[in-house]
Amino acid sequence: xxxxxxxxxxxxxxxxxxxxxxxxxxxxxxxxxxxxxxxxxxxxxxxxxxxxxxxxxxxxxxxxxxxxxxxxxxxxxxxxxxxxxxxxxxxxxxxxxxxxxxxxxxxxxxxxxxxxxxxxxxxxxxxxxxxxxxxxxxxxxxxxxxxxxxxxxxxxxxxxxxxxxxxxxxxxxxxxxxxxxxxxxxxxxxxxxxxxxxxxxxxxxxxxxxxxxxxxxxxxxxxxxxxxxxxxxxxxxxxxxxxxxxxxxxxxxxxxxxxxxxxxxxxxxxxxxxxxxxxxxxxxxxxxxxxxxxxxxxxxxxxxxxxxxxxxxxxxxxxxxxxxxxxxxxxxxxxxxxxxxxxxxxxxxxxxxxxxxxxxxxxxxxxxxxxxxxxxxxxxxxxxxx
Amino acid sequence: xxxxxxxxxxxxxxxxxxxxxxxxxxxxxxxxxxxxxxxxxxxxxxxxxxxxxxxxxxxxxxxxxxxxxxxxxxxxxxxxxxxxxxxx
Numbered sequence: 118x119x120x121x122x123x124x125x126x127x128x129x130x131x132x133x134x135x136x137x138x139x140x141x142x143x144x145x146x147x148x149x150x151x152x153x154x155x156x157x158x159x160x161x162x163x164x165x166x167x168x169x170x171x172x173x174x175x176x177x178x179x180x181x182x183x184x185x186x187x188x189x190x191x192x193x194x195x196x197x198x199x200x201x202x203x204x205x206x207x208x209x210x211x212x213x214x215x216x217x218x219x220x221x222x223x224x225x226x227x228x229x230x231x232x233x234x235x236x237x238x239x240x241x242x243x244x245x246x247x248x249x250x251x252x253x254x255x256x257x258x259x260x261x262x263x264x265x266x267x268x269x270x271x272x273x274x275x276x277x278x279x280x281x282x283x284x285x286x287x288x289x290x291x292x293x294x295x296x297x298x299x300x301x302x303x304x305x306x307x308x309x310x311x312x313x314x315x316x317x318x319x320x321x322x323x324x325x326x327x328x329x330x331x332x333x334x335x336x337x338x339x340x341x342x343x344x345x346x347x348x349x350x351x352x353x354x355x356x357x358x359x360x361x362x363x364x365x366x367x368x369x370x371x372x373x374x375x376x377x378x379x380x381x382x383x384x385x386x387x388x389x390x391x392x393x394x395x396x397x398x399x400x401x402x403x404x405x406x407x408x409x410x411x412x413x414x415x416x417x418x419x420x421x422x423x424x425x426x427x428x429x430x431x432x433x434x435x436x437x438x439x440x441x442x443x444x445x446x447x448x449x450x451x452x453x454x455x456x457x458x459x460x461x462x463x464x465x466x467x468x469x470x471x472x473x474x475x476x477x478x479x480x481x482x483x484x485x486x487x488x489x490x491x492x493x494x495x496x497x498x499x500x501x502x503x
Numbered sequence: 504x505x506x507x508x509x510x511x512x513x514x515x516x517x518x519x520x521x522x523x524x525x526x527x528x529x530x531x532x533x534x535x536x537x538x539x540x541x542x543x544x545x546x547x548x549x550x551x552x553x554x555x556x557x558x559x560x561x562x563x564x565x566x567x568x569x570x571x572x573x574x575x576x577x578x579x580x581x582x583x584x585x586x587x588x589x590x591x
Contacts, residue, residue, distance in 0.1 A: 217559055251539075291564075340564040344532070344542035352543070423547040426540045485538060492518060 137192035145197035148317035163233030169211040177231025183418040194364025198468040199317030205357035209350035210237035217337035238279035240270040257288040276321025291340035303328030314471035355433040362436035366404040369447035437472035444469035
């Protein structure tokens, strides 16, 4: 892995780590405890170019490539999964607006999302619709110069504080994306607090009751909601999550290694006990393997490989599975301290579980990869990306 | 209809259907054998194979539902002049 980095990439990665350690890490415990991300921190992320980072500079982005984006996501995941999730959600929405929005959509929303002045939320799941994203029931109907929306979305990250929603609805009988402001009659937001993990992600249930939006709120074409808009956005979310899992795993490894060197039992450090060494070796190996899969996914994205989304799925599936396993081992290494209130590894353990569910559950991804396995090429094939 | 374009599009889609047959007017997505990721793969294949960029205006899902519609889209963007080399 190290041999694949250029000197410039290594320099930038160090900067990303330093920013995360200085700005994000000190806030992580409080974000989890108080279940919110402070607006000041969001603005700081915007000022430092961490929001909409892959977008062109004219839209407020930093024009980073997929590999740098991954490094940034890893450092966010290492320090605070809630902040990593926040950045991912903003990027999912801003990418959709930049790809499918009108000039007016872009002008109105992209600069504000990139600076953190306005917060976006991605509204796909519903009380009755999770993995089966095709079956959204929220309905949008034409009504003269407006569209009227009725329905409920649930488990929406940052739904508590979002100013703009990218919502997926049935419009003219087809799966369609619409962009809508929160501040409209007929919108009600119910906080969903005390989640097991990602407690600082400010989840909400959002209900639309005869909510009227302008007819030009449709993003892209009717019928393109899932196949194009959501599919592309979810790919960003999965890619960010995959790298974030590597960061979370690295944080677990760092904490466990440190604890194992400092804590003594039977007259010697834990790190000198073979069964602890076994756990640390397992954590190290899996974390590095997950990082390599993420790097491969980033390279596939940069090459615009037709199978790049599958590379991302592979990285997300492995990364989230690894993160959950490593976080469990980290608590084990710490013993009772790992279970104490406020223990960082306890937060990692809870957040890691969420990674196996968000942006596509492990089971859904296994289905997709299982089918792809029949056509996924071998590295020796000229057409293969693996 | 450009025969070369038709063959390339058909040859790209067919393996994704697990050996099932495909008519030119079959709704590929309604058949139930491809998932939402396939649309993105299809777009990338079209842009790379025929060397042009699809605009947001082109990204009407209906343009990608059948082999016939995909070929019509490609022909409209390349002026139906695509050769076996995939270039104008």
